[in-house]
Amino acid sequence: MATITVNNQPIEVDDNDQTPLLWLVREKLQLTGTKFGCGQGLCGACTLLVNDSAVRACITPVSSVLGQSITTIEGLSEQGEHPLQKAWLEHRVPQCGYCQSGQIMSAAALLKVDAHPNRETIKSHMTGNICRCGTYSRITDAIESVVQSDLTER
Amino acid sequence: MVTRRRFITASFQLALGLSLSAYLPPVRGKQLGTAPAAGSLEPNIYLKVLPNNEVHFWVKKAEMGQHVHTALTQIAMDELGADLKQVRVHMADTRSPFSNIFTGASWSIPGHWVPLRQLMANARFLLESAAAQIWQCPKEQCLAIAGEVVHQLGGQRLSFGELVSVARQLSAVDNAPLRPSKDYQYIGTNMGRLDTNQIVTGQAQYAADLSVDNMLCASIVHPPLPGYKLKGWDISRLKADPRLYKQVELVALENALAIVCQHQWPALVAKDKIDVVWESPTDTAVDDVWLQQQMEYALAQPGIVCRQQESVIQSSDAHTFSAEYYLPFVAHVPMEPPVALASVFENRAEVWAPTQTASQAQSEIAQFLNLDADNVVVHTTLIGGGFGRKLKNDFVMDAVRISQKLKRPIKLQWTRENDIKNGFLRPYGKDRVQVALDERGYPSNLDIKAASPSILAKTDHQHFKNGLDWSAVMGLRSIPYHVPNLRLSHQLIDLPQVNLVAWRGTFANHHCFAIESLMDELAYLARQDPLEYRLKLLQADTKVEHFLDSDIEIEHKKLKRVLTKVADMMQWKTRKQASQPGTGLGIACHCYDTHAYAAHIVEVEVAGQNIKVKKVACAFDVGVAINPDGVRAQLEGSIVFGLSSALYNEIHFENGAIRESNFHDHPVLRHHEMPEIDIHLFTDGDTPAGVGECGLPSVSPALTNAIFDASGIRVRSLPVKLV
Ligand code: FES
Ligand code: FES
Numbered sequence: 001m002a003t004i005t006v007n008n009q010p011i012e013v014d015d016n017d018q019t020p021l022l023w024l025v026r027e028k029l030q031l032t033g034t035k036f037g038c039g040q041g042l043c044g045a046c047t048l049l050v051n052d053s054a055v056r057a058c059i060t061p062v063s064s065v066l067g068q069s070i071t072t073i074e075g076l077s078e079q080g081e082h083p084l085q086k087a088w089l090e091h092r093v094p095q096c097g098y099c100q101s102g103q104i105m106s107a108a109a110l111l112k113v114d115a116h117p118n119r120e121t122i123k124s125h126m127t128g129n130i131c132r133c134g135t136y137s138r139i140t141d142a143i144e145s146v147v148q149s150d151l152t153e154r
Numbered sequence: 155m156v157t158r159r160r161f162i163t164a165s166f167q168l169a170l171g172l173s174l175s176a177y178l179p180p181v182r183g184k185q186l187g188t189a190p191a192a193g194s195l196e197p198n199i200y201l202k203v204l205p206n207n208e209v210h211f212w213v214k215k216a217e218m219g220q221h222v223h224t225a226l227t228q229i230a231m232d233e234l235g236a237d238l239k240q241v242r243v244h245m246a247d248t249r250s251p252f253s254n255i256f257t258g259a260s261w262s263i264p265g266h267w268v269p270l271r272q273l274m275a276n277a278r279f280l281l282e283s284a285a286a287q288i289w290q291c292p293k294e295q296c297l298a299i300a301g302e303v304v305h306q307l308g309g310q311r312l313s314f315g316e317l318v319s320v321a322r323q324l325s326a327v328d329n330a331p332l333r334p335s336k337d338y339q340y341i342g343t344n345m346g347r348l349d350t351n352q353i354v355t356g357q358a359q360y361a362a363d364l365s366v367d368n369m370l371c372a373s374i375v376h377p378p379l380p381g382y383k384l385k386g387w388d389i390s391r392l393k394a395d396p397r398l399y400k401q402v403e404l405v406a407l408e409n410a411l412a413i414v415c416q417h418q419w420p421a422l423v424a425k426d427k428i429d430v431v432w433e434s435p436t437d438t439a440v441d442d443v444w445l446q447q448q449m450e451y452a453l454a455q456p457g458i459v460c461r462q463q464e465s466v467i468q469s470s471d472a473h474t475f476s477a478e479y480y481l482p483f484v485a486h487v488p489m490e491p492p493v494a495l496a497s498v499f500e501n502r503a504e505v506w507a508p509t510q511t512a513s514q515a516q517s518e519i520a521q522f523l524n525l526d527a528d529n530v531v532v533h534t535t536l537i538g539g540g541f542g543r544k545l546k547n548d549f550v551m552d553a554v555r556i557s558q559k560l561k562r563p564i565k566l567q568w569t570r571e572n573d574i575k576n577g578f579l580r581p582y583g584k585d586r587v588q589v590a591l592d593e594r595g596y597p598s599n600l601d602i603k604a605a606s607p608s609i610l611a612k613t614d615h616q617h618f619k620n621g622l623d624w625s626a627v628m629g630l631r632s633i634p635y636h637v638p639n640l641r642l643s644h645q646l647i648d649l650p651q652v653n654l655v656a657w658r659g660t661f662a663n664h665h666c667f668a669i670e671s672l673m674d675e676l677a678y679l680a681r682q683d684p685l686e687y688r689l690k691l692l693q694a695d696t697k698v699e700h701f702l703d704s705d706i707e708i709e710h711k712k713l714k715r716v717l718t719k720v721a722d723m724m725q726w727k728t729r730k731q732a733s734q735p736g737t738g739l740g741i742a743c744h745c746y747d748t749h750a751y752a753a754h755i756v757e758v759e760v761a762g763q764n765i766k767v768k769k770v771a772c773a774f775d776v777g778v779a780i781n782p783d784g785v786r787a788q789l790e791g792s793i794v795f796g797l798s799s800a801l802y803n804e805i806h807f808e809n810g811a812i813r814e815s816n817f818h819d820h821p822v823l824r825h826h827e828m829p830e831i832d833i834h835l836f837t838d839g840d841t842p843a844g845v846g847e848c849g850l851p852s853v854s855p856a857l858t859n860a861i862f863d864a865s866g867i868r869v870r871s872l873p874v875k876l877v
Binding site: 019020023026027031032033034035036037038039040042043045072073074076077079080085088089092093094095096097098099100101104123124126127128129130131132133134135136137138139140 | 218219220221344345346347349350351353354355356357358359360362363417418419422487488489490491536537538539540541567569570783787790791792793794795816817818822823824825826828830831
């Protein structure tokens with residue numbers, strides 16, 4: 001047995017468990033905010049953070065993240081007060097909503113490595129996350145607004 | 155163990171003042187909650203006002219990202235005079251009193267506009283009358299506003315809750331006067347989804363997120379095309395993994411093989427380790443070549459005329475022009491692959507699914523299980539994207555069949571591959587156009603023969619009139635341009651080999667692409683500006699009979715207004731004159747059957763085979779915008795959806811199967827390709843138009859017209875391929 005940390009809680013796992021992280025969080029941990037969209041690492045619906053990096057949970061075996069720290073959309077903030085979540089509300093980003101936890105987690109990973117990305121950087125970073133409803137420009141605007149308010153607060 | 159922080163939902167609802175109960179998971183051993191009825195005012199089936207001042211509102215339209223729950227709530231609560239903070243919105247399930255739960259055709263808002271306000275005005279009448287009775291004053295002095303009835307002279311107030319017991323005793327009215335639009339508090343204001351908070355915190359629950367006691371998870375293998383029967387299967391590859399093999403159970407259905415397991419993942423892995431043998435219904439190998447032969451054969455038939463007019467003026471027919479415009483088969487690929495949870499019991503069934511047609515699902519299930527419809531409950535869950543795909547309940551029936559065999563609740567998860575390879579498609583279609591031009595370069599004769607398969611069942615007599623498929627000529631019969639001699643016809647292609655369904659605008663896309671490309675081509679031949687050329691031909695309103703509803707009437711002035719507006723937004727005139735090689739602007743417009751007027755201009759850069767869409771502008775006449783920001787969101791989405799289909803989407807058939815399978819070979823527009831967007835809304839009408847589909851058709855021709863402007867290459871067939 002080995003341990004991984006999910007949203008700050010230690011979880012016991014089998015150390016050669018080949019199950020993708022997606023199904024561990026969705027089924028065993030009942031954290032269903034992380035979505036299944038393609039199962040092939042192509043759409044980003046299943047994006048979560050492994051030690052601050054955006055990872056496609058549908059193609060990441062549990063055994064490859066032993067001892068690491070995982071954050072899902074449910075663990076991004078206590079009550080939805082993460083600046084990105086607030087910006088998503090303000091810009092009324094979601095349409096069907098299915099892609100949005102993945103979008104927010106990808107954006108969160110971006111801001112961890114680059115607190116002040118420009119529009120082009122945002123767009124290219126976010127390109128692994130498909131939104132079939134077409135909320136891309138609002139996503140760019142929402143992320144940009146977080147960047148801007150961080151800059152003005154300095 | 156990580157616990158779900160459900161209080162998040164509650165606290166956010168408080169912050170926003172609204173709650174949405176529809177999407178709660180099935181509570182074990184309990185039916186989905188309905189508001190307590192004791193002592194409440196229930197003036198119609200959609201509304202309950204409780205003595206504790208809560209207002210419960212039921213909607214029959216599925217929420218799939220079009221913000222329909224928001225807009226219906228705005229309409230209803232404005233008319234009622236409620237405060238949104240006291241309102242709880244519920245998605246209706248198929249139990250009585252609700253029927254005809256159907257979401258599609260961009261008709262939710264136009265269809266509710268008058269009837270819903272009337273129902274709510276009648277309810278408001280009761281509350282205001284109750285106050286009048288209590289205050290012993292004329293009813294005219296009592297006005298419901300923000301959850302209270304206020305005395306217009308004295309300023310006394312009573313909350314809705316306080317009025318319930320008196321209002322209950324009053325007799326209902328059915329034609330109370332509607333509130334004047336100047337008094338609207340909510341209609342016309344920008345609102346997001348009611349459950350945005352749940353979405354951004356990962357708490358919103360879609361069908362895949364639900365579970366019930368004793369439930370098993372399933373995956374499924376489908377035949378390559380409809381009509382195939384399951385013949386057998388080879389599990390040697392599965393047996394090579396004994397641990398996996400032990401966990402799963404196979405369930406043979408007539409036309410599919412299901413794999414069932416305690417958990418979802420093993421079921422999905424096992425599916426790819428089984429080799430299934432199918433029995434083909436025909437010898438015909440459906441492939442692209444065969445399908446194009448069917449198309450050519452159809453175009454050689456006389457077709458059925460859907461509109462014809464002949465003028466006395468005969469043209470000289472000196473110049474002629476002909477062309478063919480083609481749209482391929484495409485898939486919908488909503489982000490949420492089809493999924494359904496079904497519990498079939500001895501004498502009843504309960505289902506949770508992201509279906510656009512819950513009532514249809516209810517009757518299909520009842521018929522299949524041989525149950526009374528009353529014993530079948532279908533709950534519409536949140537829909538993670540529909541676009542027409544989830545009008546079909548094939549995935550729901552899959553889950554029902556498995557559950558029936560195993561006598562246990564089943565959650566069936568389709569994969570992306572299931573969805574693309576075995577789901578329903580939008581049909582292909584071709585418009586063959588022949589034009590005779592007068593000496594100024596305007597069309598004097600226009601003949602369009604369209605051919606396509608139908609999205610309707612042949613038994614759907616309502617939609618077939620005189621052999622003509624009404625849905626297949628949407629956007630064709632209503633061509634708005636003035637042409638003295640006009641002949642429009644359609645030839646149906648019989649294609650039972652392929653599953654077909656509506657797709658955001660369906661055939662309006664085919665015909666708008668043909669007509670708006672044609673206008674551009676003719677303008678070019680006449681050496682005229684494409685905008686001026688169109689404006690010249692928009693001379694009078696177009697009125698054509700509609701098979702089901704009232705006539706379709708296209709007001710040429712409204713179409714001209716969106717065209718000129720979008721041209722202004724992009725500085726069309728000056729920029730067209732100064733245009734550089736390799737850059738281009740293209741324009742197109744469309745009036746959808748729901749009386750929404752759209753015009754788009756697309757700006758592109760073309761270098762060799764590379765196309766960069768730089769900017770898209772849209773002017774849109776929606777009549778009345780219930781939720782202007784929601785309308786904008788739909789138009790933004792339509793631009794993305796339109797560019798995806800124009801640039802990328804095509805389903806190929808080879809050796810009797812669909813070639814594409816997932817996003818690597820069926821790409822959609824991605825974030826880095828997103829152009830700048832500019833949208834203008836006209837909202838000075840008196841009726842809201844439908845929106846979901848209406849901003850889509852003119853996107854593709856505006857793009858290909860821009861490509862022509864930039865490169866001289868005329869694209870007549872989608873998706874765009876520059877060679
Ligand atoms: S579901 Fe993981 S990338 Fe699509
Ligand atoms: S909001 Fe529907 S897929 Fe992004």
